Amino acid sequence: MNSASLKLIQLQNAWSNFKGGDFASLGILFETHYQELFYYGIKIVAMPELVKDTIQDLFADVWERRNTMVSVDNFKAYLIISLRNELVHRINRIRKESLSEAIATLQFSFSPEDFLISTEQNSEHSRLLSISMDGLTDRQREVILLRFFHELEFHEISQVLKMNIQSVRNLLFRALDKIRKDMSDQGITGVENVEMFLFAIFRKKN
Amino acid sequence: MRQWDQNIFEELISNTQFVSWAKGEDLSEAEHWNSWEKNHPLHINEFREAVRMVKNLRFGAIDIKTADIQYLWAKTSERIQLGKPSSRFRQFILQLTKVAALLLLPVMLVSAWLLYSQYNLTQKYSNLIQDKHEQKVTVVAPIGARILVDLPDGSKAWLNSGSEITYPIIFNTSERRVNLTGEAYFKIQKSETPFYVNSLGPEIKVYGTEFNVNSYVDEEMVTIALADGKISMDVNGNEEFLLPGQVAFFDKKRSSATTINSEVNVYSGWREGKYIFMDTSLSSILRILQRQHNVKIQLLNPELGNYRYKVSINNESLEQILNLLSISAPIKYNYKHRALKPDGTFETDNIEISADKTRIIKTK
Numbered sequence: 001m002n003s004a005s006l007k008l009i010q011l012q013n014a015w016s017n018f019k020g021g022d023f024a025s026l027g028i029l030f031e032t033h034y035q036e037l038f039y040y041g042i043k044i045v046a047m048p049e050l051v052k053d054t055i056q057d058l059f060a061d062v063w064e065r066r067n068t069m070v071s072v073d074n075f076k077a078y079l080i081i082s083l084r085n086e087l088v089h090r091i092n093r094i095r096k097e098s099l100s101e102a103i104a105t106l107q108f109s110f111s112p113e114d115f116l117i118s119t120e121q122n123s124e125h126s127r128l129l130s131i132s133m134d135g136l137t138d139r140q141r142e143v144i145l146l147r148f149f150h151e152l153e154f155h156e157i158s159q160v161l162k163m164n165i166q167s168v169r170n171l172l173f174r175a176l177d178k179i180r181k182d183m184s185d186q187g188i189t190g191v192e193n194v195e196m197f198l199f200a201i202f203r204k205k206n
Numbered sequence: 207m208r209q210w211d212q213n214i215f216e217e218l219i220s221n222t223q224f225v226s227w228a229k230g231e232d233l234s235e236a237e238h239w240n241s242w243e244k245n246h247p248l249h250i251n252e253f254r255e256a257v258r259m260v261k262n263l264r265f266g267a268i269d270i271k272t273a274d275i276q277y278l279w280a281k282t283s284e285r286i287q288l289g290k291p292s293s294r295f296r297q298f299i300l301q302l303t304k305v306a307a308l309l310l311l312p313v314m315l316v317s318a319w320l321l322y323s324q325y326n327l328t329q330k331y332s333n334l335i336q337d338k339h340e341q342k343v344t345v346v347a348p349i350g351a352r353i354l355v356d357l358p359d360g361s362k363a364w365l366n367s368g369s370e371i372t373y374p375i376i377f378n379t380s381e382r383r384v385n386l387t388g389e390a391y392f393k394i395q396k397s398e399t400p401f402y403v404n405s406l407g408p409e410i411k412v413y414g415t416e417f418n419v420n421s422y423v424d425e426e427m428v429t430i431a432l433a434d435g436k437i438s439m440d441v442n443g444n445e446e447f448l449l450p451g452q453v454a455f456f457d458k459k460r461s462s463a464t465t466i467n468s469e470v471n472v473y474s475g476w477r478e479g480k481y482i483f484m485d486t487s488l489s490s491i492l493r494i495l496q497r498q499h500n501v502k503i504q505l506l507n508p509e510l511g512n513y514r515y516k517v518s519i520n521n522e523s524l525e526q527i528l529n530l531l532s533i534s535a536p537i538k539y540n541y542k543h544r545a546l547k548p549d550g551t552f553e554t555d556n557i558e559i560s561a562d563k564t565r566i567i568k569t570k
Binding site: 027030060114 | 285
């Protein structure tokens with residue numbers, strides 16, 4: 001048994017104990033999801049304290065509703081949807097009260113530091129990637145985050161973004177096309193592409 | 207160059223196990239995907255592109271330490287178990303609401319109180335006014351006295367002796383109305399609201415003027431003399447106007463009015479104690495003297511009452527006047543001074559007038 005499936009089993013145990021009224025199990029769910037939720041939250045609105053408070057309230061709400069929670073499979077999607085709605089709601093309220101439009105939400109902007117650098121990449125790569133991401137729409141950036149970071153399924157993403165599954169797919173793959181194009185224009189190619197290039201030359205010579 | 211198969215690329219990206227493996231999170235899948243790559247040489251391009259895409263899009267989430275998350279959970283669980291659903295943000299809003307409520311409370315109380323007292327005051331005032339419309343005042347000028355009455359609207363009424371006037375403490379807005387017995391000289395404040403005088407004679411309607419009304423019970427006539435302005439009388443349902451300088455005599459028995467042009471001073475001089483009699487019967491003069499001086503005058507020979515006098519009295523004493531009357535006609539008088547009654551009070555003085563047989567009666 002590998003560590004990933006062990007984690008999954010632990011999570012499922014925690015879930016069923018939580019459903020049975022075990023408060024400590026809610027703590028396990030909290031600690032499991034906190035990092036992801038916080039990251040998603042500050043991408044919605046760059047106000048860490050507000051995001052922290054909202055996540056705490058979210059789990060208080062989850063505890064109260066433990067009897068109506070259906071399945072662990074949807075739990076992360078549920079948390080993300082709830083967090084997103086609540087944050088947007090609170091931001092609108094703050095805007096109204098302070099009569100200020102200054103607080104920007106749902107921009108999902110990324111800087112080079114947001115991307116992990118693997119051994120074969122360098123910081124220039126991250127910079128170009130963030131520039132390419134800047135050329136996308138807010139929703140395209142969000143769908144990328146939901147798919148690659150949170151690893152939500154398309155049907156879950158469709159609930160978060162309130163659009164149908166086909167539209168979600170189109171949104172994602174159009175964004176990926178653009179990134180692919182941007183990165184190859186910038187000459188970011190892997191070994192595979194060099195091979196392809198040589199192959200192409202070879203074929204032409206033939 | 208081989209055709210790019212978008213479907214293969216999309217299929218891989220849509221596979222969550224693939225994404226997990228390509229990110230390097232789930233090593234258990236490594237074998238599966240390595241063999242996939244080997245078994246699909248035609249799609250090696252799409253496969254490698256998908257792997258690269260996933261590797262590119264690895265988000266380096268802010269690394270929150272496990273200890274920090276545990277601390278946050280401790281705080282969250284504390285909040286849940288204390289049943290405090292309030293975040294700092296909500297607490298702030300709650301606090302703000304409390305402060306607002308606290309600030310608003312006295313304002314509301316004060317305004318409620320003001321509104322109530324305002325309403326109360328208005329209510330009380332209108333009740334008061336209503337009462338005052340109904341409450342009447344009667345002012346009496348006793349025999350031998352003259353009184354100046356200030357009416358609620360600023361009008362004035364000089365009451366001659368033995369007269370009384372009744373009026374509301376506050377006139378209502380639709381009309382001003384007084385009741386008069388006896389004689390009064392009115393000086394009415396100009397106003398849109400009509401002023402009515404009810405007496406034994408016709409109802410008098412006034413708009414702002416000066417006039418005299420003589421309406422004693424023991425006089426046959428009600429005399430209305432207009433000094434200035436305009437008044438009208440309701441004579442048997444007809445509105446009859448009086449012009450300045452005109453005097454109306456209303457016969458109470460016949461209920462009919464006659465109007466003449468005359469000197470109004472003759473009718474209003476009493477205010478200064480001035481009486482001007484132009485061709486007036488002795489009995490009329492004696493009635494006035496009785497009222498003015500609070501005496502009883504008896505005509506021992508009733509036919510003497512028909513003597514007519516042309517005389518002017520100006521604040522003279524009663525005996526002076528009686529002398530004057532005796533000189534100009536063959537009459538004499540016997541002044542019986544008042545007697546002390548057993549209860550300690552005095553009777554009114556009694557005067558007897560009789561014919562003076564020693565003097566020749568001049569025929570006119």
